[in-house]
Amino acid sequence: MSNPSDSWIFTATCPSLLGTVDVVTRFMAESHNYINEIHSFDDHVQSQFFIRIEFIPEKDDFSPEQFNGDFSSRAAPFEMNWALTPPWKKERVAILVSKFDHCLNDLLFRYRTGQLNIEVPVIISNHPDLEHLAQWHGIPYYHLPITAETKAQQEAQILALLDEYHIDLVVLARYMQVLSPEMCSALDGKAINIHHSLLPGFKGARPYHQAWEKGVKMVGATAHYVNNDLDEGPIITQGIQPVNHTDYPQSLISKGQDIERITLFNAVRYHIEKRVFLSGNRTVVFSN
Incomplete structure (x- = not known):
């Protein structure tokens, strides 16, 4: 049997109908085509079916064009929309960052060591502070300052860079700017943000200090797709860690940043591995 890294990925959605799993697996x-991983889910509320399959062709002359042509007649009665992703496909990811480096460091490490099967052709920031990290990794770094008066111009520059570098996914690795409605619309379904999740909610400056003052008992993080509702886009992953009275603000910050790193990593991984399906303001996530 071939190595799992040779797997193609098949993803599909369609209305909930009898025989959806059978038509694909048959x-x-x-x-x-040998199936080595399969996940499916039927959303009874939305009456929508989702399926993801990793498979390895047993014929050396496997052709995606022939696969799509042959499968189309099977899929038509189910009104099924599907996509094939080849094993050599690497998503081109642009990272947006401000001054905090923990998420950027983690993503670049996982990129460099092959834990994330991506290309990172560009890093964009509204501050110059982290340019040395980009230089160490040999990645172009664009410092695009922003003010209230230049926001539209700065976002237009970002969109131009995303087009120039043929970007598939944008990751906001603690990019501390609120995107405009126009920017959110342009990045719909292809931009992931990370933020802390503290209960009760603390907004504004020094959220971990506010949390310490209230004696919180857990810190967490949420990774979600960007939309026009601030920090309320469709959720991909979340993480939590218990804390207690012995944790001072700096300890809360450290533990919170650890959760942010792993939560963002998993969200990016699930996205590039085609494990995330958007369903309105919710997601279907086939984690492994």
């Missing part, structure tokens, strides 16, 4: 068997 076709895979008949076309000599």
Whole structure:
């Protein structure tokens, strides 16, 4: 059997109908494609079906064009929309960052060591502070300052860079700017943000100090797709860690940043591995 890294990824959605799993798995068997991972979910509220399959072609002359052509007649009665992702496909990811470096450091480490199967052709920031990290990794770094008066111009520059570098996904790795409605619309479904999740909620400056003053018992983080509702986009991953009275503000910050790192990493990984399906303001996530 071939290595799992040779796997193609098949993803599909359609209305909830009898036989949805069968039509896909039967076709895979008949076309000599070995399934090594499969997840499916039927949303009874939305009457929508989701499926993700990793498979390895057993024929050396596997052709995605022939696969799509042959499967189309099977999929038509189910009104199924599907996509194929080849094993060599690497998402091109732009990272936006401000001054905090913990999420950027983590993503670049996982990129460099192969834990994230991505390309990072560009890093964009509204501050110059982290340019040395980009230089160490040999990645172009664009410092684009922003003020209330120049926001539209700065966002236009960002969009131009995303187009220039053929970006598939934007990751806001603690990019401390609120995106405009126009920017959110342009990045719909292809931008992931990370922020702390503290209960009760603390907004504004020094949230971990506010949390310490209230004696919180856990810190957490939420990674979600960007939309026009600030920090309320469709959630991909969340993480928590218990804390107690022995944790002072700096300790809360340290533990919170650890959770932010792993939560953002998992969100990016699930996205690039085609494990996330948008369903209105919710997500279906086939974690592994």
